[in-house]
Structures are given as structure tokens and as C-alpha cells.
Amino acid sequence: MIDKRVADLAAALEGISDGAVVMIGGFGAVGQPDALVDALAELGPRELTIIANNAGWSAETGIPRLMDLGLVRKIICSFPKGSTVFKDLFTAGKIELELVPQGTLAERIRCGGAGIPAFYTATAAGTRLAEGKEVRTFRGRECVMEEALTADVALVEAWQADRWGNLVFRGSGRNFNPIMAMAAELTIVQAHQFANELDPNVIVTPGIFVNRVVQVDSRVEKLLAAQKAS
Amino acid sequence: MIDKRVADLAAALEGISDGAVVMIGGFGAVGQPDALVDALAELGPRELTIIANNAGWSAETGIPRLMDLGLVRKIICSFPKGSTVFKDLFTAGKIELELVPQGTLAERIRCGGAGIPAFYTATAAGTRLAEGKEVRTFRGRECVMEEALTADVALVEAWQADRWGNLVFRGSGRNFNPIMAMAAELTIVQAHQFANELDPNVIVTPGIFVNRVVQVDSRVEKLLAAQKAS
């Protein structure tokens, strides 16, 4: 019987090793696989490459915590501002940054999952971020060639999951999660709820893209409450 | 107020002219915008280029009817077998065929909708269908460059639509419909039902991709009954 549910965070993260390329979903406080990221920090694999939209906000949790522990060699993202942890490491030359426009980042990840090695886009053509990239004109428009991104591991948050690993999301919680789930060798999901069976018509991420699911009470509500209080 | 619903098939098809590139959704009997295609045959624009998975089955309806009326200059598809109409026209040199692997067809259409002018794929590399195409090796694997497909018009079938043009599909009715909706200047939908408002979490095609929606009683049931009887 197919059953991708695992008992706890340790079982969910088993086997992640030094040097892993790790995609981490989420946009703002929503859709962050926060429990998985914090458990990864405890596990402590080193020399990680992180692919995410942001570099995170607070040194106490999430991606900045991974960085603060010295576990991250490089980050590929569109918006590294927010945490002083990244800024300090970056200015000290202790972490590498690949800055990618947000839509190009999303498409590179989607292509990684879809078996498309490279594509062309007008985004960034004629700008500093196209330096060193191959340029080609289609229908009179200059485009840059962008290569797919894949990962060893994707950490994903979902609203509900079933035993087959089918996922549904809530609100703006999809963001990078469904495409990262497609692009990694090992996709690990923290789900707010387990469902017995999801309606085939409304599933967003089919279970084929998912390897393990762990149930975790969402911290979105708590985070938002804290934000409001501050 | 945004309201993309139109009263009838004539209003739905208004403005389609000679030489139009027309995408037509559907796979097998499911998800075929049959009423729209038959109404297009009545309207009679000439020199059409059709983009669809199949060349259709019966001369009395659908794409073969368009061909039988001499309205089609070219078809871009993955599986032209089925109707004798196409075969006869093709062997007589009266219609042009661009044969595309099914997954490459889907991706070219999706790229058309997503503003990606071209991409690389291993599909068809080293085969007759790669002849004349640019070849390039990524990670040791030979790939061909494929260009996006766009259209003047997409004819689409959906299960339900709301006044904003948001769509949901049923069963295997999605197939090419959601990606064709993205790739055309003018996307025209025949929906089995109008809904007041669809749940934002389960919408498959957001209304931004849709221009007009007409309500049509589905003929899928009838077609299947006829198939069984034969």
C-alpha cells in the first residue's frame, strides 16, 4: 500500500546530507515549511545550496537560522533583503548569492520539474542580471537563455495531504510549493492536516511529486499574531 | 461589471476572420468544444490553421467538417489518424501537416501562453521529427529547440464557468483546454454550466485567460452512447 505519511520530522528529513541542494517553498509567512526548516537546522547538514524566493527575516528561525549556523554555502533567490544574518555573511564574503528575477526563478524551477533543460525569456535582457548569459532574438525581442533548476530536496508546506501524497493548498500558500515539489529528487511536505482522500478534481500537487508527508500544526497564525503585536 | 458570458454561439464566435490560427481543445470525445467548432464551420472563415491533438473522427462534425468544407490550410497536431477526410486531403496535397510529439505540442502551447519564446527538449532528438531543428546538448543529452505556439483564437470546453471567465473542468476534460486558453488572443469557451461564483481554491483556468463564455448542453453523453451503439 502506498503511504507516504511519516511519524515525525526526524523521519521526514532522514538522509539529507552535506552539500545538498535544498528548495524551500513559501512567500512571506504563508506556505513556509517552517517546522521542516527548523528541524533541518537541528540535523545540521553543511555546505547546503538553498533555492528560495527570500533569504528570510529572523535569525531565530527559517533560512537565516540555517545561515547563522554556518550550514549554507550559497543561496539562489530573487529577494535577499530582510535578515541581517544574510547581509552580514554576504558582505563578509562568507556566502554566495545568485540573484534571479522572481518569474525566471519560478520558471527555472518549473522547467526543472518538467524535464526542460533550458528556455528563453525577455526578462533581464539588457540588464546587469543578463551578464554572461547567452542572448538571442525571437520575433524582434532580445531574450536570455535560462537553465532549469533542480534540487536534491524540496521542503514544502501544504494545507492538506492524503496517504498518496496528493496535496491541496490554502490562500496564497501555493506560491513556490507546487513547482518545487516537482523539481526535487526527494520532496518532503509538512501538511497542516491529513485527509483520508482528496477530490481528484481539486488536487493541486499530484502525489507522484511527493515522497514524504509529515503532519505539523501550522505556525502561520502565531506568526501573524506576533507581527501584529510588534 | 466584468461579464464574459455571451448569449449564443454567433456572439461567441464574432470576428473570427480568414487566415486565423485556431486552437481547439479536447482529447477523445472529452473536452471537445464541439458546438463552437460546428458553429465555426457555419461561419466559414477560410485558410485556417488548426492546432489540436487530433485531426478528428467523423466528417459530419468537428475538425474534419472544417476540412471537408475546405476551410483549413494547415493542421498542427500529434495524431492525424482517424478521419478519412484529412487523409484524403493530405494525400491529395490539399492540406499541410505539422506533426508534433504530443508532449512537445502541449509544452509549445503552454510556452505560448507563458511568454516563453522557445525551449529545449530531448523529445524527438535523433529522430525524423527533429530534422531541420536546432540541436544542442545539455548535461550530455541531445535536445532540440522548440518554439512556442500561439493562436488568434482558442476554442475551449469547460464544465463550469462564472461571469469572470473562471473555469473548472471535469474528469479528463482538461487535457489541452487550460493551456490553449492561455495561448490565444481571443479565448472562447463553451461551458456546460454557468456558476454564480467558483471557489478560488479550485479554479483551474483563471478568468484572465478567457474572453467569452457561452453555455452549451454537453454532447459528450450523446457521443458516448453513439459510440457504444456502433
Place this chain on the structure above:
Amino acid sequence: MSETIEKALGDDRVAMTRRLAGDIADGWYVNLGVGMPTKVADMIDDGREVMFHSENGILGMGPTPAEDEIDPWLVNAGKKAVSLTPGAALFHHADSFAMIRGGHIDLCVLGGYEVAENGDLANWTTPSGDILPAVGGAMDLAVGAKRVWVLMQHTTRDGAAKLVRRCTYPLTAPAAVDRVYTELGTFAVTEEGFRVLTLADGVSLADVQARTDAPIHG
């Protein structure tokens, strides 16, 4: 500086934002960049229907909800709580940028450091000082949307022109901008350069030209 100009410059940005909002057609799909552009959503008159897009996967984004109506699972591109309007749809990041890159967004409103008379836009990083450059979705939006309107002050705080012959800041996208909305007026980017569409109350062409580093055509 004349008194009227001083008044226009002292405007709290409401007038220019309202002017832009009034130029948005009913039924358009509109993406609003972070900062000043966000305010455009509050200035669409009642009874009009404009669908706001947020690049993190929302179409049909509504205003900031009341505290007790906040859905913690719903934020906008600026990471703030938002609501949904009737007809809304939710999707993932690749589909969201397919809308943007594929030319389906009727209008994108962005802030700007500089706009050149050929439509070049610079709005993502400074020439020298930005140790930590962050691009977000600015480059995708600038090349993808059907129309790009820049909403910004006409000059920097130091009085330097932001409508220029050629950008000195690093580009976000070449030849991307269609219009610029400032406190002095609305300016189209045309083949011959900047052209006035509207002047703010009490502002003359000469006033604008004096604060612009490229020819302004009346």
C-alpha cells in the same frame, strides 16, 4: 519656485495616485508594485470592477481586511494581509508569472528611480551603493505587462531629475515604460520622447521642463 508648483510638489501623493487610478479601464487586470503603487487599489471608484493581481498567486485581490477578518493564509506581494474580491482565483508562482510574462496583465504600475525618454526603466538597484541587490518580480513585470506605468515623484528629494535622456542607474528593462505619473502630470513615452498627456493644476510645461533632463513635448 512658484507657489502653485510648491503646492503640487507638497501634495501627499494622493492626487497623482488618484489620477492614475482614474485612467485604469474597467475590467483590466492590474498588478501593483510595492510601495506607492499599492495605494492605487484604494482609489478605484465604487461600482467599477478592476481585477488586481499579486505575483504570489492571487487574481482578485481586495483591500486590507479588518483585524478580526484577517485570513492568515492570504498575503500580497508585499507580505501584508489582504482579502479576496468576488471572482478571485488562486494559483502557483509559475502560473502567476505566466500571466505576467505572457502578456495577460493589462497594466503594471511600478515605482521608479529613473525613466528614460526611450522607455528604459531603472527601479531595482542603485549604481554603486546597493551592497545587497534585490530584484523580486520587477524585471518580469516590466517586460511582461501589456502596459507599464511608472508612478513616482518627478524629482529626487535633492531635486535631481528622474525623467532623463538615458538612465544612469542599472536598468530593470529597456524600452519598457509607456507612461509616467508624477505630481506634475502624466507623460507618455513616445517615439520622439516624453509627451504631456495631463498637467497637474497650476503646472506649466515650462515648470515640467525645468525639472526634467530630457525634452518634454507639449
Place this chain on the structure above:
Amino acid sequence: MSETIEKALGDDRVAMTRRLAGDIADGWYVNLGVGMPTKVADMIDDGREVMFHSENGILGMGPTPAEDEIDPWLVNAGKKAVSLTPGAALFHHADSFAMIRGGHIDLCVLGGYEVAENGDLANWTTPSGDILPAVGGAMDLAVGAKRVWVLMQHTTRDGAAKLVRRCTYPLTAPAAVDRVYTELGTFAVTEEGFRVLTLADGVSLADVQARTDAPIHG
């Protein structure tokens, strides 16, 4: 021709299909090509869970439904009515081929005209006669799936070999095939060519070699 070989060749294809079905691991995601491969789904023993994929947007495809349980909105890649199994999901064609091309399908079972000892597959069109070539999803499946197993008769009706040194038919994909299942046995495609994994009851290596146009390694 010996009696046992005659019997093996006369097999109604059930045995070879069952042999292939038995080699599918629990939990695999499997796409079955049209024709003989379709029958594999009926030969998965009760109590095992294999998820069948159909390129027109179904994962978790179940058997042909009873006449009165047909959902007219649900057909497979062969355009026949099918059912859904628990855990099924539905999606569009681009997402479906993302699964295929992206290497997410554990196994694809295809029919074949010819398989070469280097794994080249020819299964979509004939060298000369096919006036109307149709490719469908064959090329995408052959390059995309993690494993490609070809299920076919060992020779043509005329007795010509279908396991060959080099394909004479137009290729579907180069170096794509991992295994070939025929009525004579199961053969792996390896660096040194075809290698026997299983021989059908009463079939010898010499029997296979006599019907194969490439070396068969024992």
C-alpha cells in the same frame, strides 16, 4: 521448430504480459501505451497498489467500468472509458507531460516495431508506407520515463526479427529501452547488448538467438 517453442509462440500474449506485470514494483507510477501494454493493468494482483498514468491527465486510472457506471467525462489515452482508483488526481496536458518528460514516471510500457541492442526504439512509423504518420505521445514517453519496457512479439508475423543490431525503422528515440518482454523471455538492454533476464518455459537461449538479429547474452 520444436513443439515447446511453437506453444510459446502460440501463447495468446497473456503469459508475457503477466510476466511484465509481475516485475512492476508496488507503488510505481506507470504509463501503459495503447494496444497490448494496456492489458498490463488487468494483471496486477489484488492487494498491490500501482498508480497508472494516462497522458491525457489522469493519475490513478482504474479498470474499464461496467456499462452503467461509465462516466462519459473520463477516457484514457486510447479514448476508451476508464475509472479512477482511490488517490487519483486530474490535471492538464502540460502538467501530464511534465510528469513524463521530467522523469517522474517510474515505468512506461510501450509496443515496438524494432528494438536495437543499443536501446534504440522504433515504434511510431514504418520506413516507407506510412502515408499518414502519427506520433502521439510515444516520443515523449520513450525519452522521459525512468524505465522503458517494450512489450512485443519476438518476431513479425513473417518471422522477421524485431530485436536487431540497428533499427531499420524510423526511430522513436535513441538509447531509450531498458527491457524487452516477448513470448520467448525477458531481455535487458545492457552496455554489451541484449542479455537474458528470463526465458519462457521450454525456451532455450539457442531458440531465442535463432529469432534475434543481434547477439543474445545468456
